[in-house]
Amino acid sequence: MEYIKSAFSSIKQNKGRTFLTMLGIFIGISSVITILSIGNGMKVFVNSSLDEISSGGVTINLDPKKTDRYLEPEDLERIKDAVPEMQGITLTISSSGTYNDGKDDRQLGITGGTADISHEETKGMHAGRFFRDDEAEAGTAVCVISQQDALLLFRTDDVVDKTFTVDIGSKSVDLMIVGVAKSSDEDIESAKEAIKKKEEAYYYCSIYVPYALLTGRFGLAGDKITSFKIYTNPGMADETALKVKSVTENMLELRGEGAVQIQSFASIAGAYTSILDVVTLVVALIAAISLVVGGIGVMNIMTVTVTERTREIGIRKSLGARTSYILIQFLTESAIITLIGGMIGMLMGFLFTKIAENFMSFPPAISPMNVLMVVAISIADGLFFGIYPARRAAKMDPIEALRQE
């Protein structure tokens, strides 16, 4: 308590230069906070958006460099029977097309699959139904669209039974919408926002269609399956994927070839976040260099203070102050300088983060851990760089110190 009081009274006497010294710490801390918050926000954003689309789906690929074998649609049924905990399995055929809404040619992502591709939409149906397996095999001209994309394409999500014309390559087809899949409130909001700003035409929408529609009418390869997707409980995705892998390997006699590859969202998400972690760390380390520079500033000013107060140190020692008392007195002073600098830096960091929020598509996240860390780092900064001047003070010979004018 006495230490803190004495430190504050000494800081008060040298407000100007103490403030200038704090600037260094303050710039360091505010940049570290800003960078960590942005990094954190990015991670939260990536994770949540990956979570949203992952839905326990895992893609299994046959590596074309290692094998020219392929599966047929019936094989998928057999895999499904062999791994009963799996919720669904489907081949996926990706294509694209356009729809003319009367004004613009709208780009469409078209994904063909069996009825199991309905697992891709995890929130269930808003209206209507998904297409059935018999429609998938027959290639019936039906499709399913998400609520968000329905709004973007037709300005309404009340589109069940609506028929519209889609051009794929040089051919076109009239598709009937049999179902609308539910979207998150956020996505619906953003679609409405886009309509309000008349920007809906810039959005890329997607629809699901029976795979046979694409293989049959548009002649896309589909009976030679080299990539398919399975759906399972997200918690068990890795386990199930391994089982599917071994079943597939047995079926195609590809055991040990490394030709069957699992591409799960969990592993992609993991790779993403670890890259983000490294990037954040590196940038934060660069910012932390300013903390070292700031700390040297503190060391500098404390050395000046100690020299100026040589006589005071002599008086204190002659009155019976132990070495440790003098040491703690000056360490407290430097730690308080950096702590105050750190606090101001933290507030500025919050401010910068708020400003950054306006320029980014995701909100930066400030974690309580970061705040705690900043407090600890700034105190440690002051203590570390305060050691040299404080030791100088503590080791002074009282007779010499008292002689000083």
Added chain:
Amino acid sequence: MPALVEVRDICKIYNPGENEVRALDHVSLTIEEGEFVAIIGQSGSGKSTLMNMLGCLDTPTSGIYLLHGMDVSHMSDDEQSDVRNREIGFIFQGFNLIQSLTALENVELPLMYRGVPKRKRRELSVAALEHVGLGKRMTHKPSELSGGQQQRVAIARAIAQAPPILLADEPTGNLDSGSSREIIATIKNLYAEGRTVILITHDPGIAAQAKRIITISDGKIAKDEINENFTL
């Protein structure tokens, strides 16, 4: 019972070797509790070195210094700090008050180092300041006080913790004659109350106020006599 201060054959040698300076050359002396001693000498006589030695600010090259019969001449820095804090009240020529602290805070300092609880500390300090007649200036900073008043704050600081020895180094050196008389009167008063006072000075007029006068010259004790003319 051992003497309060017993110095046995102390030497302090600076620059040992060819150009050595013998600041103290085999000095021995004993001071009993309740004495009023002046140590007088020219500058360079070794009196400051002796005062640093008696005040546990310095250690001798050889010889021992017993305080209450305890050898304090070969202690670590921190042990010496503790002895200074417990045993010695310093009154310096230049007052040596901390400019950023008030009179009261200055007086409290040695008590704080001793670990006296806050309330007790305040009580003792207020009493000491009232004792030297500064009860109304407790919240003043040293720069707001006259030289005589500053020296009285220093005296209050020296007596607040009731140490066995008051060590006054040229206490009137920076004061005009009026303030000097006041300070000498205060010091005499403290002696009359039973405190042991050691006064270091170069001024025979000041030394003549003490009851015992030790003259030091060339690092040796030249004379040690009782002042026949001493009056309170």
